[in-house]
Amino acid sequence: MIRLVLRSREPRWLAPLLICCAIAITYLLTAGPIRWAGANPMAAYRRYVIWPLTSGDSLGEVLLTSTPLLFTGLAVAIAFRAGFYNIGAEGQFLAGAIAATWAGTTFDGLPAPVAIPFALAAGAVAGALWILVPALLRVGFRIDEVVTTLLLNPVALLCVQGLLNGPWRNPVNQFPESAYIGSGYNFPKIIPGTRVHLGFAVALGLAALAWLVLARTATGLRLRAVGLTSAGARFNGVSVERTMLSSALVSGAIAGMGGVSQVCGLQGQLTGEISAGFGYTGIVVATLAALTPIGVVLVALLLGDIVVGADSASLVLQLPPQMGQVVTATLLLVTVGILVLRRYRPVLSRRRKAAATMARVASREEVLR
Amino acid sequence: MIDIPDLITAMFVSATVLVYAAAGEVVTERAGVLNLGIEGTMYSGAFVGFTVADHTGSPWVGLVAAIGAGVVAALLMGLLTVTLGVNQHVSGIGTTLLLIALCDFSNRLLYSGASVYIKPFPQLFQHTPIASQYLLTYIGFFVVVPFLAWLLTRTGFGLRIRAVGENPEAADVAGISVARTRYAALLIGGVLMAVGGAFLTLAMVGTFTLNITNGRGWVAIALVIFGRWRIWGAVVGALLFAGIDALQLQLAITDTFAHVPREIMIAAPYVVVIAALAASGRNVAYPGAYLKPYRRL
Numbered sequence A: 001m002i003r004l005v006l007r008s009r010e011p012r013w014l015a016p017l018l019i020c021c022a023i024a025i026t027y028l029l030t031a032g033p034i035r036w037a038g039a040n041p042m043a044a045y046r047r048y049v050i051w052p053l054t055s056g057d058s059l060g061e062v063l064l065t066s067t068p069l070l071f072t073g074l075a076v077a078i079a080f081r082a083g084f085y086n087i088g089a090e091g092q093f094l095a096g097a098i099a100a101t102w103a104g105t106t107f108d109g110l111p112a113p114v115a116i117p118f119a120l121a122a123g124a125v126a127g128a129l130w131i132l133v134p135a136l137l138r139v140g141f142r143i144d145e146v147v148t149t150l151l152l153n154p155v156a157l158l159c160v161q162g163l164l165n166g167p168w169r170n171p172v173n174q175f176p177e178s179a180y181i182g183s184g185y186n187f188p189k190i191i192p193g194t195r196v197h198l199g200f201a202v203a204l205g206l207a208a209l210a211w212l213v214l215a216r217t218a219t220g221l222r223l224r225a226v227g228l229t230s231a232g233a234r235f236n237g238v239s240v241e242r243t244m245l246s247s248a249l250v251s252g253a254i255a256g257m258g259g260v261s262q263v264c265g266l267q268g269q270l271t272g273e274i275s276a277g278f279g280y281t282g283i284v285v286a287t288l289a290a291l292t293p294i295g296v297v298l299v300a301l302l303l304g305d306i307v308v309g310a311d312s313a314s315l316v317l318q319l320p321p322q323m324g325q326v327v328t329a330t331l332l333l334v335t336v337g338i339l340v341l342r343r344y345r346p347v348l349s350r351r352r353k354a355a356a357t358m359a360r361v362a363s364r365e366e367v368l369r
Numbered sequence B: 001m002i003d004i005p006d007l008i009t010a011m012f013v014s015a016t017v018l019v020y021a022a023a024g025e026v027v028t029e030r031a032g033v034l035n036l037g038i039e040g041t042m043y044s045g046a047f048v049g050f051t052v053a054d055h056t057g058s059p060w061v062g063l064v065a066a067i068g069a070g071v072v073a074a075l076l077m078g079l080l081t082v083t084l085g086v087n088q089h090v091s092g093i094g095t096t097l098l099l100i101a102l103c104d105f106s107n108r109l110l111y112s113g114a115s116v117y118i119k120p121f122p123q124l125f126q127h128t129p130i131a132s133q134y135l136l137t138y139i140g141f142f143v144v145v146p147f148l149a150w151l152l153t154r155t156g157f158g159l160r161i162r163a164v165g166e167n168p169e170a171a172d173v174a175g176i177s178v179a180r181t182r183y184a185a186l187l188i189g190g191v192l193m194a195v196g197g198a199f200l201t202l203a204m205v206g207t208f209t210l211n212i213t214n215g216r217g218w219v220a221i222a223l224v225i226f227g228r229w230r231i232w233g234a235v236v237g238a239l240l241f242a243g244i245d246a247l248q249l250q251l252a253i254t255d256t257f258a259h260v261p262r263e264i265m266i267a268a269p270y271v272v273v274i275a276a277l278a279a280s281g282r283n284v285a286y287p288g289a290y291l292k293p294y295r296r297l
Helices: A015-038 A041-053 A058-083 A089-106 A112-141 A145-165 A200-218 A218-228 A231-237 A240-267 A278-288 A293-316 A322-342 A351-369 B002-030 B037-056 B059-083 B087-110 B135-154 B156-166 B168-173 B176-205 B216-227 B231-251 B262-283
Strands: A004-005 A344-348
Touching: A004 A041, A004 A322, A015 A041, A015 A058, A041 A058, A041 A278, A041 A322, A058 A200, A058 A218, A058 A240, A058 A293, A058 A344, A089 A145, A089 A240, A089 A278, A112 A145, A112 A240, A112 B262, A145 A351, A145 B087, A145 B262, A200 A218, A200 A240, A200 A278, A200 A293, A218 A231, A218 A240, A218 B262, A231 A240, A240 A278, A278 A293, A278 A322, A278 B087, A293 A322, A293 B087, A293 B262, A322 A344, A344 B059, A344 B135, A344 B262, A351 B002, B002 B037, B002 B135, B002 B156, B002 B216, B037 B059, B037 B087, B037 B176, B037 B216, B059 B087, B059 B176, B135 B176, B156 B176, B168 B176, B176 B216, B216 B231, B231 B262
Parallel strands: none
Antiparallel strands: A004 A344
């Protein structure tokens, strides 16, 4: 039997080695389904990872696709960092999308310099409100936040569907889609010739801000302390409740802004498919990023890369696009699984060894006798 | 007018899925593992059950295959949360994402979007109101649920499950293998979740469509809390939810309730559970080792 034993210290080369192992294992595990679909795994991975980076058009699509993941990944990372396990980024994202649509269809005449900050603020408030109840229950009553944040996701989706089937149904074609938002709300494109919009820049700005706050300020130190050891933080005079509550609210606000970015930057209206599970993928992003803002940017770009590549692979290699999600989820599980070895080292169980020694001693005694 | 026998019949049909899933989740959570892989496990039960039933022509073979899918999903969760001690929420969400993606991928390869119908399980006692149900519904309510309630509260095995969920250190000292017990609980739970999912394709619907579980796994998570981690409590919750769901389907055709959005009714269980958690404040009786991996130092 193999047992895991706590390491006294972690060798420097270990983390990079484990990450390489995780990538290799993910490749081996996913090669089977790719072959089953009749494609060559090497060709598929080249398509997923390298091809999207080779042309300006597809590179733009990568940045566009990674935009919502930047928001949700950052949101999850900040909350997890403070020890608040926010599984509800999906719901907060949808709440932000609802708020943006409300702003954009109710006050549709506003000019862009007013409209865009207004929509972002409305989305941030909506996202923060969506996480408020679980956050208050956690800090007030110690009610576990994993389940409460999770259960508000379907509620948010039902709100979207209820609005689209009811009051917000498109008056023109009766489809369950909202009317288009006012023209002032549409995010400007920031790279000519692509669909990359202001939301990407906002997300990068938030990531930079988050890095600055987490790494360079007292607030960031308090937040990390609460997440690492809440008892220790409390002993040193940190208000654990206030820190956790505010980081949860910031997390919800960022996820909400992601919803705004998707409505105002890409779709121009609210639809039932506004979030393709971005909140859940945000958990993947934040975890693979080791909860660091810089990591979130890199991982969100990588996952965006894989999504764009997977869409292309479905056309070129006839490989169903869901393979991209299979790769992403496998990478997540393999990585979190293997990174356990950073803190624990595998040893052969002593019990078996001890039993073998005992048997040897016994047999020798037998011989001597 | 509301057709009461019809309503009750529909209630038991749609409650069956939730009863299997929630009962499975109660078992895993009592052992201290919040299995957020439930949605993916149900989804893979639904897909594997359907595919195998379609290829063999027998829903029974499909059901057995779905149970196999549940075992695989449970072993994956066990490897991550028990053997390796990874965060339960990250492993659960990851497992759900992986299983759903794998099923959608396979569905695309095997059926490329065509909708294929299988010959589903027949209903027993047809034309008899209320009693006209699927065998799996009868088994669920009259065999699985009483058996699990007995297992958890009246047997040594059930006591061991609850012990590793309440205080794994004490259980370990008392000579109980925490890992083995948690694996056993995950396996029981995974099989039940997969059967619940398979009931959708093999009985209720007769085909597999994308997003077929439609968040029922999350409903089951809510029902477990609603039932305060007791099997019978979860069953009552499932019946209430299914009853309200069936009622609103009937009310929607009447004039007075036609304008009440269906979504409000569907959102009710989540909101009720969160309100109940808020109302009970600090007195929520979580299993003691909820969300905590266990490892000897």
